[in-house]
Each structure stands twice: as C-alpha cells, then as structure tokens.
Amino acid sequence: MYADIKRFEDRERESISDFIPGSIYKVMLDDSHPLAFGYPGYYFTLKQNSDLYEFMKDGWNVGVIKKDNQVAGFVGSRLKDKLKDGTVIGVQDLGREQLFTLLMIQYSGAFGRMGSCCLQMQCSS
DSSP: OGGGOOOGGGHHHHHGGGOOSEEEEEEEEOTTSGGGTTSOSEEEEEESSOOOBOOOSSSEEEEEEOTTOEEEEEOOHHHHTTSSSEEEEEEEEETTEEEEEEEEEEEETTTTEEEEEEEEEEEEO
C-alpha cells in the first residue's frame, strides 16, 4: 500500500533504472561458424537497448552475450539482468532456407569503424 507513495526527490534516480545510454558488451562468437570467420572468438558491441534473443534450441547461437560481459558504460539496475545469457547473432535452419538474425551495433579497433545492423533475413539455397 505505502510502496506506491513516491518521493519527488527520487524521480531522477528512479528514471535511470530503465535507462541505457550506451554500454559496451563483449560478444562471444562461435568462430567455427562461417558468420564469425576471421574474428578471434569475440567482438565488442554497443548496447543502447535491452533487446536480446533467447538462446536458440534449434539453430546456431553464433554470437552470445554471457553474464558479466559488460565492459564499460552505464546500464540501469532494472535492465542489467536482461542483458545476459542471450543471442545477438543467430542462424536457424528452415528446411532449404536459413533465417539469419543480427542484433548489434559493432565497433572494431579503437572504435575507429562502426557498422550498425539490426535485421533478419531469410536465404534459400
């Protein structure tokens, strides 16, 4: 009952609990998969939202964020638990077709190049 009573002075602190202006995460890669060819088994991504897919049971989890993979930046306390143990790059076989899922903003080097991608595409053989 009294938990619904909020103090005005706490409004900023409460609002940042659901805020992620940008945080760098280490994405672990299955470097045996062709999509991760040439990478050293990981790359860094900038997360500005809490979007993450569950691990695929009937597909390939090519790039995953594991727990405690945050490298730098701020993540609100209510979002922190959502950004662990999930897939950002996945491939699912659909018979003769494959569904590629990419959910990332990728940085490489000393943040010199940036490629942005958030797409799903379906390819047939």
